[in-house]
Amino acid sequence: MVTVFPFVWLVATSLRASGTIFAFPPVLIPRPATAANFVGVWTTMPFGRFFFNTLYITGVGIGLTLLTSALAGYPLARMRFPGRDLIFYAIVGSLMLPQHVGLILNFVTLMRLHLIDTYAAVYLPGVASIFGIFLLRQAYLVIPQEIEDAARIDGAGEMRLWGQVMLPLVVPALATLAIVEFTGYWNAFLWPLIVLKSPDRYPLAVGLLYLSGLFATNTRYIAAGAVLMTVPVIILFLFLQRYFLRGIMLGAVK
Amino acid sequence: MALRRTLVAYFFLLPALALLGVFTFYPVVFGTVLSLFEYDVISPPRYVGLAQFRALWTDRYFWIALDNSLKYLLVVPALQFCSIVLALWVRRPLRGIGWFRAAFYLPVVTSIVVVGLLWRWLLDESGLVNYVLLRAGLIHAPIHWLTNPDIALYAVMFVTLWKGLGYYMVIYLAGLEAIPAGYEEAAALDGAGPLARLWHVTIPLLRPSILLAGTLSAIAALRVFEEVYVMTGGGPVYSTYTMFYYMFDQAFGSLHLGYAAALGVVLAAVTVVLAVANFRLLRQGGLTYY
Amino acid sequence: MRRSLAAVAIALLVAGTAAGGPRAQLEFWTISLEPYFTGYVHQLIDQYQHAHPDVAIRWIDVQPQAVDQKLLASIAGGVSPDVVNLNTEGTLRLAEARALVDMDTAVPGGVRARYFPNIWESLRYGGRTYGIPWYVVPNVLAYNRGLFARAGLDPAHPPATTDAFVHAAEVIKQRTGVYGFMPNVDGVRMLALFQEEGLQVLAPDRRHALFAGPAYVALLRRYVDLYKHDMFPDDTLQRGYLGATERYAGGRLAMLTTGPQFLLRVKTDSPDVYRDTLVAPAPRGRGNVLDLPTMSLVVPLASRHRSEAVRFALYVTDDESQLAFDHQVVIFPSTRRAAADAFFSRGGATPEDRARAIAARELGVARDLTVVVPHSDELFRVFKEAVENAFYGRMTPEQALAWAAREWDARL
Known part of the structure; x- marks a missing residue:
């Protein structure tokens, strides 16, 4: 009740044809219900642009995260080489490091790389995911040695062994990782707020707040925008609940 | 052969290590260094030693922000309490309980901007919350949730709690599942009532989860920013101005990057002290197997 | 397959040369002109680009609460805009941070004379003026x-x-x-x-x-x-x-x-x-x-095209551009010739027309x-x-x- 009710109210507000959001008594079943606000938010505001930006950042971000994790987890799990344990403990241990100053230093770094106000500035600092590396290492670890041996007897090189034998076996772990990372990239707010300046590159979270300042009087549009931003995440969550919860529990173990 | 294998291994590790190096390790090391410099990007950095930390000592906004951030930690015990109760409640094998759990998890996956805007409207002077309370006869005049400096911080804390509840609930559910059923049954056979069982058996066995969730939420509470930024902007009269907010303002509002780094170092120190204290506290209570 | 790849390569090359021409990219920030004045600003920019084929202008509209901070962060991030609309408070703050071009030097005396001297001087910090006055709005x-x-x-x-x-x-x-x-x-x-x-x-x-x-x-x-x-x-x-x-x-x-x-x-x-x-x-x-809240245009020192930026700012604030803007909404020009236009004393029946006539009379007792x-x-x-x-x-x-x-x- 306490958690769902505000969402119901939000959806109801987004469907209302007129009036301020502060109507009494509160309107829960808008009559007449209208989709005009949803149309309005797409046509009169650069909402479609924000939507595309979010999709792009989320897509590229997740893709690169999966790639780096799938790469890095492999040697940590299945190869012996000098420095392996040191690297592994350094990676996991960096979770303990306080990251508070990261915001400032990463801004300076991206400035030196001339990446401020680019999409890359938004996703790059988050691409190497410690959780992802850890998760993938666990997944590679449980692959039976016989499978590897058989592939080697067939004459598979290191790259083929990884790409054609190992990678397909860790797809479930990659799926979990993708879902866990999805909400992170989709909802990212603070960091894009810092590194982006052009409204035409804003993702939804930053864009929505920007619009709510610009069109302060038309809160029904903003409510419609908020609903549009939330719906994909909720749909994904309802269908893939198990993965989400597994993600948290695994995260909790780290 | 061994060399080749090593090279291949490092080839696989390269992207991750390079990115972690640049965006994770480098900032931690050089953030501390930066706190000893005055740096505004426009002119080159100037070494000033500990001067910025001394300046913090006499900076009234630093103390206001630190005070608010420490107050914000109150959200930690409240959050643990609520989510343990919730976890115990949704653990029962009822029909549709899955949907119930999902409902509590909705705020977790929703963007903080949406949550902040939503509650900003609900908590408005003429918003829904006041309407409901007025109609129920619990209050006689609307409460200025976000514009009264004595209340605003707690109103924002409530939103943090509301958003975080589902996340910690899941951690506790995992913790509860790890408890072997035999313990509680044995206690029941000994004649312990449900409350006694909860207090003497379940809660002590949940300690690892409490330690984890407590530490995580304390770290999150100390770096609270988004809720405040969306809902109150740090006001009224700095009553919701937190350490992280002050750091953000100094760094990106006034370009005092060195000073902001000094603030970050203090905040990091507080976080570490707190994490260690948390660990000690729960360990003393007989947490032997963690 | 190979042919289509070649086509893509050629297309990229062509696009590369087109973008790599000698055009100066100017970034122009305004405060809260979207969505009501989108048409006016586009027209303003189109005309200028038509007359100056070597300049390309990119327009960004910013919220009033965020503009100072965004400007500083952009300067710090190495992506400074070139012409920025600020109010007097913002202009003076940025001037104090030594981030702005000195307009007393950058604007020739003859051109300077077209602005009301008292408005020009209200943008003075430490004896120098750091903004070009744009429009003023008495309450x-x-x-x-x-x-x-x-x-x-x-x-x-x-x-x-x-x-x-x-x-x-x-x-x-x-x-x-x-x-x-x-x-x-x-x-x-x-x-x-x-x-x-x-x-x-x-x-x-x-x-x-x-x-x-x-x-x-x-x-x-x-x-x-x-x-x-x-x-x-x-x-x-x-x-x-x-x-x-x-x-x-x-x-x-x-x-x-x-x-x-x-x-x-x-x-x-x-x-x-x-x-x-x-x-x-x-x-x-x-x-x-x-x-008399005053809006001005400033040019950050970090701009890569300072002289082009000043020239564009002078164009936006010249008599003609200002008069066209003033016809869209009740604001007043910062230049003397534009202010003398008969348009401002003409009355009318709508609240806006009345507001214009009233505010025009108030200009006499108003100052920043x-x-x-x-x-x-x-x-x-x-x-x-x-x-x-x-x-x-x-x-x-x-x-x-x-x-x-x-x-x-x-x-x-």
């Missing part, structure tokens, strides 16, 4: 005829003095339950209120703050008491003029002292409230002076009341906090102003 009083009538007030006689204004607001709140006004007390706007009542903020040597005196305290106490008696909404201190416009457009506020350009917002958002709106001169205080001080960042923050402390009862008005004055004196 007018907009009020809701229906609410006036419901409160038993005569819509034909709106309050002319600040005393009458406050009194009317009290009557409206008591009789209708709707708030009468949202006074301009947020941020540092109390400093302008002092001056409108004839109270100077700084001593003539500019090294002492004068606002700890009894007359100042009395003025602050008056508003604090109004607040305690719920005579204006509690978000006045947070939301400022944007909140006031929003409330007025929702029919939940009877009187609005605002720049007339905001009437356009009321008109599009709530046509029914707009139809009920009458306009009158802004109530005068004892000082017989009105604030922004207080120019060093360390404006810190001083303004202290003043704002002091005023808020007084409103929220954490300090008495005496304590608050005395504390702020002490802090100011220590830094002046």
Whole structure:
């Protein structure tokens, strides 16, 4: 009740044809219900642009995260080489490091790389995911040695062994990782707020707040925008609940 | 052969290590260094030693922000309490309980901007919350949730709690599942009532989860920013101005990057002290197997 | 397959040469011109690009609350814009940070002469001017005829003095339950209120703050008491003029002292409230002076095309461009020739036309009341906090102003 009710109210507000959001008594079943606000938010505001930006950042971000994790987890799990344990403990241990100053230093770094106000500035600092590396290492670890041996007897090189034998076996772990990372990239707010300046590159979270300042009087549009931003995440969550919860529990173990 | 294998291994590790190096390790090391410099990007950095930390000592906004951030930690015990109760409640094998759990998890996956805007409207002077309370006869005049400096911080804390509840609930559910059923049954056979069982058996066995969730939420509470930024902007009269907010303002509002780094170092120190204290506290209570 | 790859490669090459031409990319920031003036700005830019094929202009519209901070962050990030619209407070703050081009040097004397000298000088910091004046907007009083009538007030006689204004607001709140006004007390706007009542903020040597005196305290106490008696909404201190416009457009506020350009917002958002709106001169205080908020264009030192940027800023603020803008919305030009245009004295029946005629007459007593001080960042923050402390009862008005004055004196 306490958690769902505000969402119901939000959806109801987004469907209302007129009036301020502060109507009494509160309107829960808008009559007449209208989709005009949803149309309005797409046509009169650069909402479609924000939507595309979010999709792009989320897509590229997740893709690169999966790639780096799938790469890095492999040697940590299945190869012996000098420095392996040191690297592994350094990676996991960096979770303990306080990251508070990261915001400032990463801004300076991206400035030196001339990446401020680019999409890359938004996703790059988050691409190497410690959780992802850890998760993938666990997944590679449980692959039976016989499978590897058989592939080697067939004459598979290191790259083929990884790409054609190992990678397909860790797809479930990659799926979990993708879902866990999805909400992170989709909802990212603070960091894009810092590194982006052009409204035409804003993702939804930053864009929505920007619009709510610009069109302060038309809160029904903003409510419609908020609903549009939330719906994909909720749909994904309802269908893939198990993965989400597994993600948290695994995260909790780290 | 061994060399080749090593090279291949490092080839696989390269992207991750390079990115972690640049965006994770480098900032931690050089953030501390930066706190000893005055740096505004426009002119080159100037070494000033500990001067910025001394300046913090006499900076009234630093103390206001630190005070608010420490107050914000109150959200930690409240959050643990609520989510343990919730976890115990949704653990029962009822029909549709899955949907119930999902409902509590909705705020977790929703963007903080949406949550902040939503509650900003609900908590408005003429918003829904006041309407409901007025109609129920619990209050006689609307409460200025976000514009009264004595209340605003707690109103924002409530939103943090509301958003975080589902996340910690899941951690506790995992913790509860790890408890072997035999313990509680044995206690029941000994004649312990449900409350006694909860207090003497379940809660002590949940300690690892409490330690984890407590530490995580304390770290999150100390770096609270988004809720405040969306809902109150740090006001009224700095009553919701937190350490992280002050750091953000100094760094990106006034370009005092060195000073902001000094603030970050203090905040990091507080976080570490707190994490260690948390660990000690729960360990003393007989947490032997963690 | 191979052929299509080649086609793509050629397309990329062609695109590369087109983008790599000798054009100077100028980034132009405005404040809150979207969505109402999108057409005007596009036209402005198109014309300029047509006349200057070597310049390409990229327009970004920024929110008023965010512009200073975004500008600093962009300069720091190495992606500075080239021409930026700021208000006087922002211009002076950035000038103090030594981030702006000195316009006394960059603009030739002959061109400088086309602007009103007093407006040009209001953008002066440390003896140099750091912005090119664009447009000015004296406040007018907009009020809701229906609410006036419901409160038993005569819509034909709106309050002319600040005393009458406050009194009317009290009557409206008591009789209708709707708030009468949202006074301009947020941020540092109390400093302008002092001056409108004839109270100077700084001593003539500019090294002492004068606002700890009894007359100042009395003025602050008056508003604090109004607040305690719920005579204006509690978000006045947070939301400022944007909140006031929003409330007025929702029919939940009877009187609005605002720049007339905001009437356009009321008109599009709530046509029914707009139809009920009458306009009158802004109530005068004892000082017989009105604030004249000034918008200016600045060029950051970090701009890569400074001279092109200055040239574009001069184009945006020339007589012709300004007149075209003034026809779109009730604002006033910063150049003398444009201001002399007959258009400004012509009356009309709509609230906007009336507002234009009224505001044009007010220009005589209006001037930019922004207080120019060093360390404006810190001083303004202290003043704002002091005023808020007084409103929220954490300090008495005496304590608050005395504390702020002490802090100011220590830094002046």
